[in-house]
Amino acid sequence: PMRRLLQGDVGSGKTVVAVHAMLTAIASGHQAALMAPTEILAEQHHRIFTQWLEPLGIRVRLHTGARKDTAEPLFEKRTLVIGTHALFQTGFNLERVGLIVIDEQHKFGVTQRDRLVKKGHYPHLLVMTATPIPRTLGLTLYGDLDSSVIDEMPAGRGEVRTHIRTPDRWPKILNFLKTELSVGRQAFVIFPRVDNEDTAAGIKAVNAEAQKLSKSFAPHTVAVLHGRLKPEEKEAVITAFRKNQTQVLLATTVVEVGVDVPNATLMLIENAEQFGLAQLHQLRGRIGRGTHDSHCILLTSGKSAEANERLAVLSETIDGFKIAEADLQLR
Numbered sequence: 001p002m003r004r005l006l007q008g009d010v011g012s013g014k015t016v017v018a019v020h021a022m023l024t025a026i027a028s029g030h031q032a033a034l035m036a037p038t039e040i041l042a043e044q045h046h047r048i049f050t051q052w053l054e055p056l057g058i059r060v061r062l063h064t065g066a067r068k069d070t071a072e073p074l075f076e077k078r079t080l081v082i083g084t085h086a087l088f089q090t091g092f093n094l095e096r097v098g099l100i101v102i103d104e105q106h107k108f109g110v111t112q113r114d115r116l117v118k119k120g121h122y123p124h125l126l127v128m129t130a131t132p133i134p135r136t137l138g139l140t141l142y143g144d145l146d147s148s149v150i151d152e153m154p155a156g157r158g159e160v161r162t163h164i165r166t167p168d169r170w171p172k173i174l175n176f177l178k179t180e181l182s183v184g185r186q187a188f189v190i191f192p193r194v195d196n197e198d199t200a201a202g203i204k205a206v207n208a209e210a211q212k213l214s215k216s217f218a219p220h221t222v223a224v225l226h227g228r229l230k231p232e233e234k235e236a237v238i239t240a241f242r243k244n245q246t247q248v249l250l251a252t253t254v255v256e257v258g259v260d261v262p263n264a265t266l267m268l269i270e271n272a273e274q275f276g277l278a279q280l281h282q283l284r285g286r287i288g289r290g291t292h293d294s295h296c297i298l299l300t301s302g303k304s305a306e307a308n309e310r311l312a313v314l315s316e317t318i319d320g321f322k323i324a325e326a327d328l329q330l331r
Helices: 014-027 039-056 110-117 135-142 167-182 206-217 230-243 277-283 303-317 320-330
Strands: 002-009 033-036 059-063 079-083 095-100 123-127 146-150 161-163 186-190 222-225 248-251 264-269 294-299
Touching: 014 033, 014 039, 014 095, 014 110, 039 059, 039 230, 059 206, 079 095, 095 110, 095 167, 110 248, 146 303, 161 167, 161 303, 167 186, 167 206, 206 222, 206 248, 222 230, 248 320, 264 277, 277 303, 277 320, 294 303, 303 320
Parallel strands: 002 123, 002 146, 033 079, 033 095, 059 079, 095 123, 161 294, 186 248, 186 264, 222 248, 264 294
Antiparallel strands: none
C-alpha cells in the first residue's frame, strides 16, 4: 500500500489532489476516508465534496464528535467519509476502505495515524500538510513515508502583502481596513486569547475586544469565533462570514487551518509576537485565495528583537518552505 506525504503551501491545491486520489479508490470498488483536525475544517470539506461528488453518484458522509451520519458499519461501495478524531474511535468501522487521507497531518500523532490505518485491510495512506518541513527534518519525522511536494500556486491568485506595524498606527490601520471593507472585501482579526486579556502586557483577548471593535468597524457587521463555542454556533458564524453577511470575523487560531473564504482579503493579527512563524504563515493562508490583492498586518509592540527578526521573515516571503527553513535556523 502507498504511504505518502504531500507537502504543499497553503492554498496550493492539495484538496484537489486528495479528491482525485479518493475518486480513483472509489472507482476501484473501495471506500475512502478523509480525517481533518477540526470540526470546522471537516464540515467545510463535507460541504465542498458534496457539491463536487454527489452529482457523480458518490455519497459523502460526515462523522465528527458532534455530528454522525451513522455509527453503523458502512457497506455501500461508492462512499466517502469525512471526519475528525471520531473516525478512529472503536465504534466506527469502514468495511471496504481503500484509501485514507489525513489533512493537516502535523496536528495528529503517529499512533493516531496507525489506529486509523488499521480500520481496513491495509488501505493506501495519503497524509498532507501545509506546514512545510525543512528537508533536514523531513526524514526524521516522516522517514516511513514517501514524499511529494507541490511547489507552486494556482494561476490567477492576487498578491499577498505583509506589513509589520506597531499599535500607535491603529487609526491609520482602521481607516485602511474600513476603506477596503467599503468596496466589498472582508477581514479577519486574530487574537492570541479567548479571555484573560493582560492589559499590563498589552495582550488582547477576542471576547474583551469584540464590543469595542463592533463600534470601530460600524456600519460593517462583526462576529466572533473561538474554540469554546458549540459546534453549531461555529458553523453558523462561518456560514454567515462565507455568505458575506458578516464582514469582519474576530477569531482565535481556530481559523488557522482550512477556512476558505476567497472574498476575505484582509487579515490583522494582534500581538503577532505571541505566535510562531508556522502558525502565522498558516493564518496568513486564510487570505489571498481569490483574485484580489490581499493584505496581512502584523501588529506588534516591536520591543523584542527576537520577535522582530521572526516577523521580518514573513514580510519578506510567502514561500512556506523558506519560512520553515528560517524558523529552524532561528530556533
